[in-house]
Amino acid sequence: MTTARLPLFPLNAVLFPGLVLPLNVFEERYRAMMRELLKTDESEPRRFAVVAIRDGREVAPSAPGMPDQTALPEKGPAAGFGPDPLQAFHEVGCIADAxxxxxxxxxxxxxxxxxxxxxxxxxxxxDGPFLTAELEEIAEEPGDGAGALAEGVLRAFRSYQKRLAGARERSLSTAAELPDEPSVVSYLVAAxxxxxxxAKQRLLQARDTATRLREELELLRSETAVIRHLPSVPAVDLTRVPTCPN
Structure with missing residues (x-):
């Protein structure tokens, strides 16, 4: 496996390969990270590591998802994440290219x-102005039956979308707009x-694409059944990702 050390950006959210992540960076430790990334030539990837904060570990008195150093007794890049920041984060994350x-x-x-x-x-x-992570990249393995599972997940996902949007609303994605490559399907649906x-973290760290798709199929069928019994659900744009404040 390939190992590397990259700037670390913890979030109260899960990032998946292929998905877009908008960030509103206002805290000094993450401003420092962005200034460092800007030193990388535009022709090269400006990579940093995104990892989800474990439930109950974040301290966010002023904005969801990230500790506010101005409201914390401790200072520095690890403020708000305890004496051992490694324990505050999930083990599997996603590299991002800015x-x-x-x-x-x-x-x-x-x-x-x-x-x-x-x-x-x-x-x-x-030991610097922002957190860094030593990490090893995880290869995506297809697993058994990923192709057939992807077809089933897409059908279940379309039904799920229609239930979320409501019977009178247009489906949020047409068949032509959805991918058919199993790993891409698995990450799109997870996001x-x-x-x-x-739940999203479990999907991210699934051992292979087929395992992720199987879990998604169960989740989509379960969620669709629940939605079916609700009196009404407003249309939701599933493909729009909100800006994550740091």
Whole structure:
């Protein structure tokens, strides 16, 4: 496996390969990270590691998902994550490539990144202005029957979308707009389904594509059955990802 050390950006959310991640960066430790990434030539990937914070470990008095250093007794890149930051994060995350990093007049940054490759977190460093991660990349294995499972997941996903949107609403995606490559299907559905962070994390760290698709099939059927019994559900744009504040 390939190992690397990259800047670490913890979030109260899960990033999947192939999915877009908009970030609103305002805290100094993450501003420092973006300034460092900007030193990388535009022709090279500006990579950083995104990992989900374990439930109950984050401290976020002013914004969801990230500790606010101004409201914490401790300072530094690991503020809010306890004496051993490694224990505050999930073991599997996703490498992101920052295609756009735009600095605002107030010194913050608007970032548009894309998930690329899963990784396993080996260690967390806190000896600089921002956290860094030693990680090993995880190869995506197809598993048995991924192709057939992907077809079933797509059918279940379309039914799920229609139930979410409501009987009178147009389906949110047509067949032509959905992929057919099993791993891409598995990550798209994992990102688009309305699931809590622990469920999404389980999907991210599935041992192979087929395992992820099997779990998604069960989840979609279960969620669709629940939605069917609700009196009404407003239309939801499943493909729109909200900006994550740091």
């Amino acid at each position: 295609a756009t990093i735009r600095e605002r007049p107030d010194g913050g940054f608007e970032v548009l990144a894309t998930g690329t490759t899963r990784f396993r977190l080996l260690s967390v460093g806190a 688009a389904a309305v699931l809590d962070t622990p």
